[in-house]
Amino acid sequence: MLRHALGSCAGTTLIPMPDTDPLVRSSVRLYYHPEAERLAIYWADRFVLEPAKATSGADSEFSLWAIGDHLELRRPGEKQGLWMRAADLDRRARGGPELLRACGLSGQVGEFVGVRVLDAMAGWGLDGLLLARMGCSLVMVEKHPIVHALLEDFARRVDLPAVHAYCGDGFAWLDGSQTFDVIYLDPMFPERRKRALPGKRMQYLAALAKEDPRSINRWLEAGLGNASGRVVLKRRLRDPEVAVPDWQITGRTVRYDVYRGQARAQARQ
Numbered sequence: 001m002l003r004h005a006l007g008s009c010a011g012t013t014l015i016p017m018p019d020t021d022p023l024v025r026s027s028v029r030l031y032y033h034p035e036a037e038r039l040a041i042y043w044a045d046r047f048v049l050e051p052a053k054a055t056s057g058a059d060s061e062f063s064l065w066a067i068g069d070h071l072e073l074r075r076p077g078e079k080q081g082l083w084m085r086a087a088d089l090d091r092r093a094r095g096g097p098e099l100l101r102a103c104g105l106s107g108q109v110g111e112f113v114g115v116r117v118l119d120a121m122a123g124w125g126l127d128g129l130l131l132a133r134m135g136c137s138l139v140m141v142e143k144h145p146i147v148h149a150l151l152e153d154f155a156r157r158v159d160l161p162a163v164h165a166y167c168g169d170g171f172a173w174l175d176g177s178q179t180f181d182v183i184y185l186d187p188m189f190p191e192r193r194k195r196a197l198p199g200k201r202m203q204y205l206a207a208l209a210k211e212d213p214r215s216i217n218r219w220l221e222a223g224l225g226n227a228s229g230r231v232v233l234k235r236r237l238r239d240p241e242v243a244v245p246d247w248q249i250t251g252r253t254v255r256y257d258v259y260r261g262q263a264r265a266q267a268r269q
Contacts, residue, residue, distance in 0.1 A: 026145045029063045036066035043071075043149060062146060062208070071153040073146065073204060082204055084124055084154035089133070092126045099127055100134065102232045102249040102256035103182045110135040118180040120170030120223070121187055123205055125151040127234075128184065129158060137162040139180070141170035144208050171214060174222035179263040181229040185219055187212070189236050216242045220259065227261025 030047040032040035040049050047064060065072050065081060074081035097106065105112050113135040119128035122140035124147065132138040140155070140163070142148040148167040155163050174183075188209055212219075216233070220242055223231040233242065237255050245257035 028146060030066060030071075031063060032066035033068075036068060039069065039071070040066040046145060046149065062204075064146065064149060070157060071150055073150060082200055083150065084126070086158050089126060089129055089158055092130050093133070096251050098249045098251040098254075098256060099130065099232075099234075102258050103131060103184065104230065105131060105134045105136070107134070109133055112136050115182065116180045117182045117184060118170075118173055118226075119184045119186070120173055120219070121185055122151055122165070122170070123147060123186060124201060125154055125165070127186060129155060129160060129163070131182075131184070132160045132163050136182075138164065139173070140165045141168055141173055143167070143169050144210075147205065147208055171219065171222065174219070174226050176225060179226050179228045179261075181227070183223040183227040183231045183261070184234075185216070185223060185231065186234040187216055187219070189239070224259060224262045226263055227259075228263045229261050231259045231261060233257045233259070 025045060026047050028047050029050050030040055030043055031050050031052045033052045043049070043064075043066075052065070061075065063074055063076075065074055070083050072081035072083035100106055103117070105115070111134065115134075115136045117128070117131050117136045117138050119125075119131070119138065119140045122128050122142040125140055125142075128138055128140045138160075140151060142151050142165070145167055148165065152165040152167075155165050188206065188211075220231060220233060230246075233245075233256065235242075235255055235257060237250060237253055241257060243259070246260050247258050249256040249258065
């Protein structure tokens, strides 16, 4: 959760975390420049810290770097890596209103204080933080420790209230112990044959993410039992439906399948 030593962006109300496997220290190296040592130390229990001058080029795949006020992700030989900026969130907001409409958040920024949202497959966090900017109380869950570190660092820098970022299995949050107004599911899109490569952000995420052994159907079914309002499932525009949605919001390349939540109805029985 974002009780960050460098400045918290979490609300004062702590959201109980379901029982999950304890965090394991990663073997990934986190290199840091002297001016970013304080930032690096925050992650000392999660990654192997090395001064930037100690880099040997021995990293076989990815490494993290603490530079200035942020973390970034690099592959061997890269001098500038991947990191999220506040401008990326602004650009995402200008990308179209479809996500907000699908989540029932069409309105003014800050208008939806108290709406509880679970982003169970948070990834880089752009979609979830867009919802938080509307005023929602947001829980973001990301399983991969590197992706989570970048996500939490990004959330800290944009400094929105009532944002909680957890490293763990988002499916564990669908155990019936608590409900959310909106549950947002954004699984990795299945590979398809095309000549053009996806952007760097998606290439890195695809390289890091492991295929989830559970089907999207299971995620959807579990989500419906924990959503008092709706479950929103992001899909490619022409991907087949996982189940017949109650309605759809379509954009230029993606669509949002919306399903009415069942948690409130179940509670009344």
